[in-house]
Amino acid sequence: MKKIVIEPVTRVEGHGKVTIQLDDNNKVTQSRLHIVEFRGFERFILGRPYWEVPVLVQRLCGICPVSHHLAAAKAMDVIVGADKLTPTAEKMRRLMHYGQMLQSHALHFFHLCSPDLLFGFDADPAIRNVIGVIEKHPDLAVQGVMLRKYGQELIKATAGKKIHGTGAIPGGINKNLSIEERDNFLKDIEQILEWSRGALKIAKDYTIDNLDKIASFGSFDSNHLGIVRKDGAMDFYDGGVRAIDKDGNKIFDHLDNQKYHHYIAEEVKSWSYMKFPFIREIGHENGWYRVGPLARVNVCDYIDTPEAEAARKEFMAVTDNKPNNITMAYHWARMIEMLHSVEVIKSLLNDDDLQGNDLVVSGERRNEGVGIIEAPRGTLFHHYQVNDNDQITMANLIVSTTSNNEPMNQAVKKVAEERISGKPEITEPLMNEVEVAIRAYDPCLSCATHALGKMPLKFELLDNDGHIIQTESRN
Amino acid sequence: MADITFKIDNVDIKGKPGQTIMEAADAAGIYIPRLCTYEGLQPHGSCRVCTVFVNGRAQAACTQPIAEGITVDNSSEEVQQIRKDIIEMLFVEGNHYCMFCEKSGNCELQALAYRLGVLAPKYPYLFPKRDIDASHKDIFIDRNRCVLCGRCVRASQDIDGKNVFEFVDRGPDKRVAVNSEAKLSDTEIDVTDKAVEVCPVGALLKKRVGYAVPIGERLYDNKPIGSEIENKNQSS
Ligand code: FES
Numbered sequence: 086m087k088k089i090v091i092e093p094v095t096r097v098e099g100h101g102k103v104t105i106q107l108d109d110n111n112k113v114t115q116s117r118l119h120i121v122e123f124r125g126f127e128r129f130i131l132g133r134p135y136w137e138v139p140v141l142v143q144r145l146c147g148i149c150p151v152s153h154h155l156a157a158a159k160a161m162d163v164i165v166g167a168d169k170l171t172p173t174a175e176k177m178r179r180l181m182h183y184g185q186m187l188q189s190h191a192l193h194f195f196h197l198c199s200p201d202l203l204f205g206f207d208a209d210p211a212i213r214n215v216i217g218v219i220e221k222h223p224d225l226a227v228q229g230v231m232l233r234k235y236g237q238e239l240i241k242a243t244a245g246k247k248i249h250g251t252g253a254i255p256g257g258i259n260k261n262l263s264i265e266e267r268d269n270f271l272k273d274i275e276q277i278l279e280w281s282r283g284a285l286k287i288a289k290d291y292t293i294d295n296l297d298k299i300a301s302f303g304s305f306d307s308n309h310l311g312i313v314r315k316d317g318a319m320d321f322y323d324g325g326v327r328a329i330d331k332d333g334n335k336i337f338d339h340l341d342n343q344k345y346h347h348y349i350a351e352e353v354k355s356w357s358y359m360k361f362p363f364i365r366e367i368g369h370e371n372g373w374y375r376v377g378p379l380a381r382v383n384v385c386d387y388i389d390t391p392e393a394e395a396a397r398k399e400f401m402a403v404t405d406n407k408p409n410n411i412t413m414a415y416h417w418a419r420m421i422e423m424l425h426s427v428e429v430i431k432s433l434l435n436d437d438d439l440q441g442n443d444l445v446v447s448g449e450r451r452n453e454g455v456g457i458i459e460a461p462r463g464t465l466f467h468h469y470q471v472n473d474n475d476q477i478t479m480a481n482l483i484v485s486t487t488s489n490n491e492p493m494n495q496a497v498k499k500v501a502e503e504r505i506s507g508k509p510e511i512t513e514p515l516m517n518e519v520e521v522a523i524r525a526y527d528p529c530l531s532c533a534t535h536a537l538g539k540m541p542l543k544f545e546l547l548d549n550d551g552h553i554i555q556t557e558s559r560n
Numbered sequence: 561m562a563d564i565t566f567k568i569d570n571v572d573i574k575g576k577p578g579q580t581i582m583e584a585a586d587a588a589g590i591y592i593p594r595l596c597t598y599e600g601l602q603p604h605g606s607c608r609v610c611t612v613f614v615n616g617r618a619q620a621a622c623t624q625p626i627a628e629g630i631t632v633d634n635s636s637e638e639v640q641q642i643r644k645d646i647i648e649m650l651f652v653e654g655n656h657y658c659m660f661c662e663k664s665g666n667c668e669l670q671a672l673a674y675r676l677g678v679l680a681p682k683y684p685y686l687f688p689k690r691d692i693d694a695s696h697k698d699i700f701i702d703r704n705r706c707v708l709c710g711r712c713v714r715a716s717q718d719i720d721g722k723n724v725f726e727f728v729d730r731g732p733d734k735r736v737a738v739n740s741e742a743k744l745s746d747t748e749i750d751v752t753d754k755a756v757e758v759c760p761v762g763a764l765l766k767k768r769v770g771y772a773v774p775i776g777e778r779l780y781d782n783k784p785i786g787s788e789i790e791n792k793n794q795s796s
Contacts, residue, residue: 132692134700136770141660245775249659252774260774445772474694475767 106547111509116501127480135471143249151185152460156467158253159456166448167256173441174257181243183426188236189461190423195229202291206521228280242266257445281427285420292417299413303496303522306331309380317386321459373491376463378418383408393425415525486528496522511557568632581621591786596709597622648681655704662770663762665778671785695745706763716755724749
């Protein structure tokens, strides 16, 4: 295995590697996706003062830094004893977070996955890319840019900068939203809503029109996990962790967030830099779970904004109100979430708590804190211990892509099994399909490096003895 | 006593006997970049960011007294280049991660780099191993960011009357130590001491107040360092 060392503060990106092993009859015995990950980071922050962490951890990711910012800030709220934030602080953070959800989902949908949906994922990669979208559907390409920009401006207005801002501080927020800023957003909100509805329709129509073909594509039954509000509503910013099985039975619900490690464990495997989280009570064999848009729509009882709730009902009807386990349905779920985010943003903008001046609270100081949030790619856990000198002594993060690690491996395996039946060869269609299946999960490795529609993937085909028969590279 | 007349960049300046070039320039609303100097503390002359050419020779403006008829070069490319190089060296000698440092936006080193147009350093980063002293309940030292300006040493001694800090070792190993057996918490420093306030970078900081000022409202977000001196001239 090629060893790639990631400096502690670089973005999480890089090459994925897929290895497929065959038996003597050329049947797939094992297939794996290897992703480079940022193990060094948790060490890097040891000794740093705790209030620095929400700003520092944003360096983890160039695409969703806000998620790390807020998850760390939530953990630090626990440290400083801020058990209930002021309405202004909580709503400013929510506005930041839903703005980020909008920008991240818009980027993924319009620039990374829309080529697969608009041209069909078996189309020639030469046209199946963002340039192809710009040529064939220029209006959509522009909408993607504008939606993303709107989300980024929300981040700037709440965090101070479009990337790597400082808005959330332990116990609250460092600014409110001025009337002028608010009015600037309100004047465009109807247009943003309209475009989000349009994107949702594309994703929905694609899924329903192609259901025969995609129902089994890279699909498999799994558990699903995400945070939901106390009453079961979808909530990206705060709530209790809920896990359900493939049929929708609850495995656990709203256990203590501060004790997540009592019900979620992480397995280290020798062949991957990434950890494999699993639900303790089920065990590592079958306890893995999916996170992200598909899981969130599956685990919530309802969505508390009308248009997204109507869309959720349509979505759930496809699988008779049972959890949807179709990998390609991630795209549809993601667009339901994008519309929901815009609905939430609109209602927040109309809430004058955002103009309040009560920004920070504190209480009894603690030495340990956990912050859990729904990042665009799924549930994100930040866990810290702090000594009496205010320094970090322990950090553990479970990022969304880590939780989706096993599911992505499963998806790759499904595709490999279907494509390599007796023919020991890595073909173009195989590589395409692996890429499309992985992309449904919007993993971090795809985030910064494949703007032209090609994920930087390496493929290795191994025989029964582990000898490499073929290698291919896509980049 | 009669005024002393001299030139900075071909502009006639009148100063008082005993003034340094920097003091006379300040009074005239001309900004000379600086780092170790701090109003109210004895000039130290150690950082050399204030380098000017006096009759063609490099001098530290913060310590060099004015004299009748001298010509001071405060803006030639050569002078600017020396200052830029010094700032660059300060960056590579320490571990300055502006992107997450709580002093960002309020940091004089960063503001100088912006004002002087320092881009990616041409010198290699040294990534020194430096330590943190977080033992005090309200103050912490992050030596990764210390530029050895000595402001805290002088302020503690001359203004706070406490002598909390001192320089130890030499050359690349030189560092600010605390005047106690081990840790900052063992000294008599207090969070209200002048020594804590004068640090130009994020090396000596008050605890738990980082990032409280939003981006856009920090000291150098909207105006470059030195503009307070230049504006003084315009309003008078
Ligand atoms: S300011 Fe003159 S030497 Fe530092």
